[in-house]
Amino acid sequence: MTESTDNTLNMLEIGQRARIIQVKGKGSSRKRLLDMGMVPGAVLSVSKKAPLGDPLDFKLKGYNLSLRKEEAKMVFVEVLRD
């Protein structure tokens, strides 16, 4: 079930799952995000936040990837409801 389509990754709460719609932005950060598996269609979940609230850690493709909120804002997702 989908909820909304203009969410970005930084808006998710711990434990929430989402499907990636697209990665916006330019340059090397975007390239890196794509390389690390943040491709459209990929499903991920928020596994934790750092003690000071940023960065965020996600579980995707069976591993853990951490991003600052800054980078997380580049990734547009649809939130999945179980």
Next chain:
Amino acid sequence: MAKDKIRVALTGNPNVGKTTVFNAITGAKQKVGNWPGVTVEKKIGIKEYAGHSLEIVDLPGTYSLTAYSADEIVARDYIIEEKPGIVVQILDSMNLERNLYLSTQLMEMDTKLIFALNMSDLAEKRGDKIDLSMFEKLLGVTLVRTTASEGEGINSLLDAIISKASSDMSSSHKIGYGEEIEDRISILEKIISEDKALVSKYPSRWLSIKLLEGDENAFSKLSSSSIQPVVERFLSGLDLEEYEAEMADKRYEFISKILPQVGNTCVEDVSASDMIDKVITNRYLGIPIFLSLMWGMFELTFTFATPFMELIDMFFAFLAEVIATNLETAWLASLLGDGIVAGAGAVMSFVPNIFILFFLLALLEDSGYLARAAFIMDRLMHSMGIQGKSFIPMLMGFGCTVPAVMATRTLEDEKDRLITMLVTPFMSCGARIPVYVLLAGTFFGRQAGSIIFGLYVLGIIVAILSARLFRTFIFKGTPSSFIMELPPYHRPSPGNSIKYMWNQGSLYLKRVGSVIVGGVVAIWLLAYFPQGVEYGSAESYIGSLGKLIEPLVSPLGFDWKIAISLIFGFVAKEVVIGSLGTLYGTGADEGMLSSVLLADPVFTPAVALGLMVFTLLYVPCIGAVAVIKKESGSWKWMLFSASYSTAVAWILSFVTVKIGNIIFV
């Protein structure tokens, strides 16, 4: 039978056990250096096996072969330009999906590829079943199972390398990128085929793909080619960013298609690492755990090393003594004793710190904690313009700048590393303490403690402001990003850590040692000559130099004596005090020096405070300057660091003395 040398490149994602495989193959026969022009580490090892000589090159660990970082460019240029006989990718069997992304790029490079499925024991224990022959068939490469930590599968890997080297089967597996992109690829391949030199050098499909991804490094390979303008015109009409995403997507799509065919891999929702992280990165516990680990690391590096350093000091003092009593020619005895032996002593005195710190850093990295440390501290450090991993070098700076600057190599991003390297010397190192203790004790009595604390805080503030300044003005327009894997926790391998410690330590001795000895001897020459004067006195060349630069420091209220002692402080900051002792004729008696300084009208409390501020901030000692040169890979950054810190020292001492003159009348 003639031995033929086979060049083998090892690639793979970070944290897949690549170093363990490299160590298992090459044992002690390793050479460590740098790739030309960059500070990326280069490791080469030789292995004699079954009548063949294998030259194993350990490429930097990368997730991809785009031009994202210096590591990736180094790895890909080695494969594409140097054309090794065999490329081995080490894969983490526990995380095939992301690991295979790099594989899809390697498969486009027309090389002889072997995949080593490492940590296969763990994957089997988890219940994974992988059909090797199906896997080989689908990917068109040779596969070997390894458990490098137990040494298993290494011989099969070597056998595979040798048989693959004599075959002429190179992998040119194609991933379909969809009609539109495939059309563009064939057009580009056609354009490229016009330039025969280019075609003989680079696989044309690979080059076309990189060009369509908007890869500037790939585009620069066309710079001397006649087809460059044609390619440029063709690309300018295309939406390369769209293609880039599309191609990454297709690669992952390819992977998700083949994975179910080669077996079932179990991916747990909550792994053991996730459980450990519930504590280690916990909102309330994360920071206290981090701080106690850092405290332990600092204590081990500096307190634990002290007896070793004292032994080394004693040995070199003894050596100098032996030379002094056995050599008749005074100048020769002094050159050897005060110059060369003292210089070698200075080089060696850093060795215990460096060895211990690098052993601990390797353990942290290997265990997976270093990434967590970066994760925990990033918020704080990012607000200063650097990133989480910068915390460790800066903290170590309180002990000694030399190992601290070397520890910046744990930072992958070149700019983050440079900024951290440039600000680390402002963290007040242990060698500055004797200066503070004497001056603050002499001039501020019961306030000495607060004064010294204030100096530490000042150093931290200057470091933070400088980092922000560098990020804003020198590295502007290039924000660092933080896109980092938190690798699964592992039991660290002491063997790997010892090897890492040994490699780093010997690299320091080879590259930095001679610079330090050279600097110490140069200072000796200035202090000893002209013939017949007292060492380091006003009549020596260094004395004249001090008088020459006196006008530069007189606005701070410093006279030529202070100027001379500051020049000596370049050898090591605590030498400032010894030099003042010589100049005031009190020798090593600090009590006497203290009362003589109090009696000297030049030394007002304001000037004493200014001198402490200057000692804290000005050009770090020669050892630190030498490692900055080595770690930044350029004279430019070394000179920048030296002049920036001295300028900051001058300005802040000036302000301190002026304010001090008002307060302490």
